[in-house]
Amino acid sequence: MGDNTKTDFEPNIVAFLCNWCSYAGADLAGTSRIHYPPNVRVIRVMCSGRVNPLFVMNALQQGADGVLISGCHPGDCHYMQGNYYARRRFNLMRNFLEYLGVEPERVRMSWVSASEGAKWKEVIEEVTEGVRTVGPMDKFKRRQLNW
């Protein structure tokens, strides 16, 4: 990875959004014509609590440079508690990946409610910038051509 890749580099970010808040928030950003970086690939899940840490790991293996998990604000979970479980899980996951040498900028979590189209934009800007500064994720990406 050359130095110029960091500047030319457009990160691929996989975002797991909960169906009830964050997905609706991202939708609102779209319908409100808020411009935000196009680097995010959204995967809708029913709840942030459904996001298995293996999803994150698999995304990083398959070429994602960063992963975002976004759910409802604490107390607002459609299933009452899902985001609380997710919060615990990802705090540990993040620390652990950092311990292995995966930059914490790559695995992010946010609370975005259905009305927060503007916050969605801010989150995406921050995540994209963060990943851009740490560069492409090639540490344990699957090799494309593997004889």
Place this chain on the structure above:
Amino acid sequence: MKNPYIPYQVNILEAWYETPGDRCIKTFKVTFADEKVWDTWKQLPGQCAMVGIPGVGESMFCISSSPTEEGYLRFSIMKMGKNTTALHELEAGDSFYVRGPLGNSFPVEEWKGKNVFTIGGGIGQAPLRPVVEYIRANRGDFGELELIYGARTSEDHCFKAEFEEIAQCGECECHLAIDVEEEKWPHFVGFVPTLLMEVAPSPENAIAVTCGPPIMIKFVLQNLEKLGFAPDQVYTTLENRMKCGIGKCGRCNVGHLYVCKDGPVFSYAQLKDIPEAFA
């Protein structure tokens, strides 16, 4: 020599369901995409092939057509795991890959002049079908041909139309069974081993070939013994999880025999001292 791990592409000529349900059986009639393969493909009744789709996997299936049926191969496949589920999604015009023919075959040449009884259950008729077709194509060379076949219900019967045709052709006898009573079922009700005792074939100058669920095979073998069949007059086919199909990957062995190389066809004389064969 050709790399034995590289499969041939085949195109599906026809595909149809034999039975309904979660574990339905679908039959594929296929031909090689490259016609030249037919020149080297020399298959015998009872042989197998690895069937699969690159990207999904491969599994071993018996070739359910006889070499006397020219220009196509048939596979009858039950939906079970990942690979078979993917295969079931294919229709006429699609293609998949096969490599083979693998394993040994029924010694049909040695059976010439003898009476042959096939005893099948469920999908177990698939490896018996090439024997039946082979004998019918060479009818003069063999003695009597009798078919005994059963499945759980009439819906679960494979090759229904073919059985009807065989029953009416007058060249051989067909005995059909279902496990549980059904309306308008004109044939036997009960398990295949029981039907076998009803039919009570004579062991004289005869060969019995059986395939089906392990529990059925177990009782059929017992009953054949009661009827006086010697172990070397009885043949069956085995299956196991396989990966290579050519005796290298190690997993399909029953005792010292590799099912993929030394089988899938075994005489009861070979198997009776190998406890793992019926594990």
Place this chain on the structure above:
Amino acid sequence: MVDINKLREIAAEVISRDDVRELIGYRPGTYGFRARPAFVTGPEEVDRLIFTPACVNNLATYITLEEKLPVPRGQEPDTRKVAVMVKGCDSRALVQQMEEKAYGRDQVVVLGIPCTGVVDMARVEARFPGVLELGEIALEGGKFVLSFDGKVEEVPKDELLADKCARCRYPTPLVYDQLLDDEVARFADDDYSDIEALEKRSMEDKWGYWEEKFSRCIRCYSCRNVCPMCYCEDCVLDRINPTWMRRSVDISENTAFHIARAYHLAGRCIQCGECQRVCPAKIPLMELNRKFYKDVGELYDYEPGTNVEAAPLLATFSVEDREDFIL
């Protein structure tokens, strides 16, 4: 030191009970200083039981390892208990398994061994190579006393002691029906200095360190199988559909495997150190597990395998959990 006669006496008593099917303990190994698991089914077999600092295995693994085959028609399932000998660390595996409701307290008979530390067999064999005839190891005072080939050698305890014992917080079993010896007071603790040192290194350094370790992995899954907490009947690693971890062995899949393995033990690992002991590639797996152990303690004030009544860490939450990392 556990009195061997007392141990055998109690074992004979336990295995004679009608409600006990099997007793899992230790017996001498096949060569050198090794000891190995013993599965005792009758009082006549207790004479081979031992306990010495060579008894490194965590026997709690075997409670959940046994395959559950269908009970033949007409037979009753065998519901008798399993008796198991556990050291302090091993007992925590039982606690954690029971905390997760893997089985009930009434399904096991626990013979607790207050433990003063076991050896690191690799260190013993490196120090005294080529010992074939059975030797013995005892801990006397601050020294391991090794008797072999007609010789007796004394080695200071810390030179042969297993790393996990040098960090052991619970030498006396936390759960038991009978204790085979007097309680042992805590003689060590974990200061996580090595973990903290690694945490402070640069991202590239850290990845370089782990990349080299993970690339050695041959995926024999010994670390998983030996782990008393890895008792899922259907392991995510064995799944073909969907394929979470590919079977192929390369740095990507190996890393994924080690992340998944360690993460599945987050808030569950009880620090018995078996995974690292058995690893033929000598991957420092405890450095992964201890990172989680440390984080879990610091962030959630939780210590796995210490309280049967506690709720498993990731199956519960507190509204007050930290969220300063969330955008």
Place this chain on the structure above:
Amino acid sequence: MAVKKLSKEKIGEALKELSKFRLIAPARSDEVVIFKEIADPEEAYLDYGNSTVPPKKVVFPQTETLFRFMVGNPELEEKNVEEEGTTVIFGLRPCDARAMAIVEKLFSWDYDDPYFLKRRELTTLVGMACVEPPSVNCFCPSVGGGPFGKEGLDLLLTDMGDYYLVQSLTDKGKKLEETLASQLEDAAGGDEKKAEGMAAEAEGKIRRSIKTEGIPEKLPGLWENDLWKKVSAACLGCGICTFLCPTCHCFDIQDEVEELGDGRRCRMWDSCMFSEYSLHASGHNPRPTRRERTRNRISHKYSYYPSRFDVIACVGCGRCINLCPVNIDILDILEQVVDA
């Protein structure tokens, strides 16, 4: 042709010369000795007992591609093993070389396995005789090998103190000897005789043994014997004994597809001690517990393999004994078989 010797001072030079091929030699990584491709002669660690992972992985890699494909495209692109180039494994133990010769019997039986055989053809094996047994659990003489065994090797080096005696055993070995012409010198006349004496002495130092006569014939009869339950009770069902065995050769075949449809069919080591090894798609498992799996492992090595290829599929390297986490000892099992 005179027997050669290689002075220890020139070993670096010789390795440098050999690094024009793909050079594989034992190297140390933490406390683990593994065979790996080395670029720098300094990396080679020749003063070792035996490697943790046997060098079988050079001719039978843990994961290898059979062919590649693009989903939806009928073309299959076969792996060309030739591209890997000429390989030299330097300093492997005679037991591991013999294991390759034993496994070759299976890979060339009936169907030729092009991947294994091609690699074998491209690989020259330079063995290092075991003057001292690498481990207490070595038992190679019991299963037909020896610490100075030559089967499977192309060249055999014997540590004579200041120098290695170099004996070439095959045409491939002779060719390699020619490559090293400027590093090799003629050995003294008596060296070969001396090495023979060392061989006998080395064999005497091997302390574990088993009488294998009759075991292959006896094993099938012990099918339902209680011993299998007893010896497998402690088994964890991990893959150490099989993955680290130089003669274990079972493999799995899997397809792997990347997001854009670029896929490969590859094979990887598999272990008969894993539960899913023999698991049918229907959920039925003909070897449902560790008892059946252990029985199969031992029977395969000591009965099925000899019944087909006339040789026991075990070379007595002792790895499975040394590294088993629960001290399951193949010699202990075989003794029980003998006594049963």
